Amino acid sequence: MEYDIIYSRNDQAGRKFAGRIEGKRPLFALVLGNTETAKIPGVSAAGRYPEFTDFTPAADAELLYYGKCKSIEGVPVTPEGIPTPALITMAAMEMTGAPMLIVNGGLNVNPKAPFVELGGESGGDIRKGDAVKNAENVYENARIFGRNLAKTASYLVVGESTPGGTTTALAALLAMGISGKGMVSSSMAENPRTLKEEICDQALKSSHLEFGGCKDNPLKAFSKVGDPMMPAFTGLVQGAASQVPVLLAGGTQMAPIVAALCKLDAKVLSNIAVGTTRWIVEDKNSNLNGILSRVTDVPVLAAKVSFASSVHEGLRVYEQGLVKEGAGAGGMAVSAILNSKGKINSRNLLNKVEEIYSRILGK
Amino acid sequence: MEYDIIYSRNDQAGRKFAGRIEGKRPLFALVLGNTETAKIPGVSAAGRYPEFTDFTPAADAELLYYGKCKSIEGVPVTPEGIPTPALITMAAMEMTGAPMLIVNGGLNVNPKAPFVELGGESGGDIRKGDAVKNAENVYENARIFGRNLAKTASYLVVGESTPGGTTTALAALLAMGISGKGMVSSSMAENPRTLKEEICDQALKSSHLEFGGCKDNPLKAFSKVGDPMMPAFTGLVQGAASQVPVLLAGGTQMAPIVAALCKLDAKVLSNIAVGTTRWIVEDKNSNLNGILSRVTDVPVLAAKVSFASSVHEGLRVYEQGLVKEGAGAGGMAVSAILNSKGKINSRNLLNKVEEIYSRILGK
Numbered sequence: 179m180e181y182d183i184i185y186s187r188n189d190q191a192g193r194k195f196a197g198r199i200e201g202k203r204p205l206f207a208l209v210l211g212n213t214e215t216a217k218i219p220g221v222s223a224a225g226r227y228p229e230f231t232d233f234t235p236a237a238d239a240e241l242l243y244y245g246k247c248k249s250i251e252g253v254p255v256t257p258e259g260i261p262t263p264a265l266i267t268m269a270a271m272e273m274t275g276a277p278m279l280i281v282n283g284g285l286n287v288n289p290k291a292p293f294v295e296l297g298g299e300s301g302g303d304i305r306k307g308d309a310v311k312n313a314e315n316v317y318e319n320a321r322i323f324g325r326n327l328a329k330t331a332s333y334l335v336v337g338e339s340t341p342g343g344t345t346t347a348l349a350a351l352l353a354m355g356i357s358g359k360g361m362v363s364s365s366m367a368e369n370p371r372t373l374k375e376e377i378c379d380q381a382l383k384s385s386h387l388e389f390g391g392c393k394d395n396p397l398k399a400f401s402k403v404g405d406p407m408m409p410a411f412t413g414l415v416q417g418a419a420s421q422v423p424v425l426l427a428g429g430t431q432m433a434p435i436v437a438a439l440c441k442l443d444a445k446v447l448s449n450i451a452v453g454t455t456r457w458i459v460e461d462k463n464s465n466l467n468g469i470l471s472r473v474t475d476v477p478v479l480a481a482k483v484s485f486a487s488s489v490h491e492g493l494r495v496y497e498q499g500l501v502k503e504g505a506g507a508g509g510m511a512v513s514a515i516l517n518s519k520g521k522i523n524s525r526n527l528l529n530k531v532e533e534i535y536s537r538i539l540g541k
Numbered sequence: 542m543e544y545d546i547i548y549s550r551n552d553q554a555g556r557k558f559a560g561r562i563e564g565k566r567p568l569f570a571l572v573l574g575n576t577e578t579a580k581i582p583g584v585s586a587a588g589r590y591p592e593f594t595d596f597t598p599a600a601d602a603e604l605l606y607y608g609k610c611k612s613i614e615g616v617p618v619t620p621e622g623i624p625t626p627a628l629i630t631m632a633a634m635e636m637t638g639a640p641m642l643i644v645n646g647g648l649n650v651n652p653k654a655p656f657v658e659l660g661g662e663s664g665g666d667i668r669k670g671d672a673v674k675n676a677e678n679v680y681e682n683a684r685i686f687g688r689n690l691a692k693t694a695s696y697l698v699v700g701e702s703t704p705g706g707t708t709t710a711l712a713a714l715l716a717m718g719i720s721g722k723g724m725v726s727s728s729m730a731e732n733p734r735t736l737k738e739e740i741c742d743q744a745l746k747s748s749h750l751e752f753g754g755c756k757d758n759p760l761k762a763f764s765k766v767g768d769p770m771m772p773a774f775t776g777l778v779q780g781a782a783s784q785v786p787v788l789l790a791g792g793t794q795m796a797p798i799v800a801a802l803c804k805l806d807a808k809v810l811s812n813i814a815v816g817t818t819r820w821i822v823e824d825k826n827s828n829l830n831g832i833l834s835r836v837t838d839v840p841v842l843a844a845k846v847s848f849a850s851s852v853h854e855g856l857r858v859y860e861q862g863l864v865k866e867g868a869g870a871g872g873m874a875v876s877a878i879l880n881s882k883g884k885i886n887s888r889n890l891l892n893k894v895e896e897i898y899s900r901i902l903g904k
C-alpha cells in the first residue's frame with residue numbers, strides 16, 4: 179500500500195491501520211464549531227473578515243451537501259481569496275460515494291442543511307475564560323451518537339470546520355500540560371505564533387489555570403479554554419472507535435482530541451489514526467508530529483496532495499503553505515486513496531478538485 | 542416466510558418486499574413532531590394531560606436512546622396509564638442491534654439526546670389554518686438527508702412519534718381528496734371520530750380548502766392542515782427509497798405520506814411498504830387498508846404481536862385496542878422478525894418487551 183500516502187508517524191501502526199480500512203467505504207462526519215476567539219484580529223484566515231468566520235462552518239457544510247453554499251455567495255475563502263479545503267473533501271466524497279453527516283458542536287450560524295444537534299452552544303473568546311458551555315453534556319451526547327453511528331459503517335472519518343481552532347487547540351493543550359507552543363499550524367502563510375501564544379497565556383490566566391492545570395480533566399480544559407468542536411469531536415470519536423476504526427481528519431487541531439482520548443478512554447487509541455495532508459506534515463511553521471510525540475504514538479497518514487500543477491492560482495498557492503487543511507480534507511483524501519486501492523491518486527484528485535472548483539465558479 | 546407476519550394487503554408485493562429485506566439489518570429513523578392540535582381536549586392519548594403531549598416525542602426518543610426518559614419521569618403513558626409502544630421498538634432494536642437516528646420534524650420540546658435538525662418548527666392547531674411553517678424547506682432538507690442516509694444501510698425503517706397525528710392525518714387526507722372519515726385510527730379505546738371530523742372540517746374551512754383542494758399539492762396540504770412530522774417523513778422516505786427499500790412504520794398516519802409520495806415521486810412506490818402491528822390491521826374502529834385502497838396498492842405487513850399473555854396489565858390492555866401503534870413499533874417488529882428469519886417471533890418479542898418494561902419500572 180504505497181499509493182499516494184505518506185506514513186508520516188508510527189509507520190508500522192499506520193500501515194496496519196491503512197490495511198484495515200483499505201477497499202472500504204467510510205461514513206464521513208464533519209463537526210462544526212464557532213468560537214469568538216476566531217474574531218480576534220489576526221487569528222484566523224477562515225473568512226475574509228473576522229465576523230465572517232461565523233459563516234465558514236455553515237458554508238463548508240452546505241458546500242459538501244449541495245455543491246454550493248447557501249449562507250454565503252461563492253465558497254469560503256481566506257482573506258487572500260484562497261478557497262476552502264472543503265473542495266478536497268468534496269472531491270474525495272464524489273469519487274468514493276461516501277455518505278456524510280454534519281454535526282453541530284456549537285455554532286453562531288447554523289447550516290442551511292440537515293445536521294445533527296447535540297445541544298452545544300457557540301464558544302466564547304478564550305481570553306475571557308469559560309469558553310465552552312455544556313461541554314460534558316455535548317460530549318456524552320456525542321459519545322452515544324458515535325457508538326450508534328458505528329453500526330452504520332465499516333469505519334468513520336471525522337473532520338472539523340472551526341475557524342480559530344488552532345489557537346483554541348494550543349490553549350487546550352497547554353491546559354492539559356502539553357507544550358504545543360511554536361508547533362500548532364495556521365491557515366495563513368505567516369503563522370501568527372506570538373499572537374496565539376499571548377492569547378493562550380491570557381486564556382489560562384483568566385481561567386485561573388496553570389500549565390497542566392487540567393492534566394487529568396480534558397473536558398475541563400475544553401470548557402475553560404477550548405472550542406465547542408472539541409467535546410463533540412472527542413465524544414463522537416470515542417463512541418465510534420469503541421466499535422470500528424476512526425480516522426481523525428485534521429492537522430494540529432487533532433492533538434488535543436487525541437490527548438483527551440488518552441485520558442478518557444485509552445482503549446480506543448488502538449482504533450484511531452490521524453489523517454491529514456502533505457502540506458501539514460511538511461509544514462516548517464508547525465509540527466504535528468512533534469506535538470503528538472508528547473501525547474501518544476498514534477499514527478499519522480498524510481495524503482500526498484499536490485496543487486503545484488493546478489490551472490487555478492487559488493489552488494496553486496496551497497503549495498506556499500496557505501490553508502493546508504480543514505473540513506476533513508486530508509483524512510478524506512487518505513480515505514479515498516485507500517478506498518480505491520490507489521486508483522485515486524494525487525493527480526486525479528487534483529483533476530476532480532479543479533472540476534468542482536470550475537463548476538462552482540461557473541466556468 | 543410465514544413467520545409471525547400478517548401480509549395484510551397486496552400479499553404478493555408484500556412477500557416480495559419481505560424477501561428483499563429478509564436477513565438484513567435496517568437503519569431506524571424516528572421522525573418527531575408536535576402539533577397544537579394534540580392539545581384539543583379529547584384528541585390524543587399520547588400524554589396524560591393535553592399539555593403533556595409536548596413531551597411525548599422527546600420522551601420516546603430518549604427512551605430509545607438511553608433506555609430511560611430524561612425529559613419526564615418513567616415512560617410516556619396514555620391517560621389510562623398504558624405505556625408507550627416505543628417499548629416494542631426498543632425490544633426490536635435490542636434484539637437486532639439496529640442503529641437509530643432521531644429526526645426533528647418540528648417540536649416544542651427537543652429530546653435530551655442527539656437528533657437530526659431539518660429546520661422545522663412545531664405545528665399549530667389545524668383549526669386555525671397554516672398549521673406547518675417551512676414545510677417545503679423541511680421536505681427538501683429531509684429528501685437530501687434521506688438520499689445520503691440510504692448509503693449507510695441496506696434498507697430503512699422510518700417511524701414517527703406525533704401526538705394528535707391521526708387527526709392531522711385525516712385533515713391532510715381530506716385536503717388531498719382522499720376520504721378517510723371513519724377510517725383513521727386512535728390510540729384510545731373509544732376512537733373520538735366525531736370530534737376528529739369536526740376538527741378537520743373546521744381546519745379545511747379555516748384554510749379555505751375544499752375536499753381535494755390540495756389534490757396535486759401534498760406539501761400544501763401538509764402546510765395548511767397537517768403536522769410537522771409529515772414533510773420531514775415524506776422527504777426522508779422519498780430520498781431514501783430512491784436508493785433502497787423503506788418500510789414506513791406506522792398505522793393510518795402513513796396514509797397521507799403514501800398519498801404524498803404518489804404525487805411527488807411515484808417511482809419510489811416500488812421501494813416502499815407499510816409495516817404495522819396486528820392491532821392496527823385487526824382494529825374494528827379504523828381501516829388502514831380501506832384508506833390505502835383509495836391511494837395506491839402499497840403492501841401492508843403487520844407484526845403478529847400479542848400481549849394477551851403478558852404479566853403486566855398495562856401491556857395486556859393493548860389487546861383491547863388501546864395505543865396499538867407508534868414510535869415505529871410495528872415496522873420495527875416486522876423488521877426484527879425478518880432480520881432474524883423468524884427466530885424473533887411474537888412470543889420472544891413479548892418476553893423482551895416485558896424485560897425492558899420491568900427494568901424501567903425498576904422491578
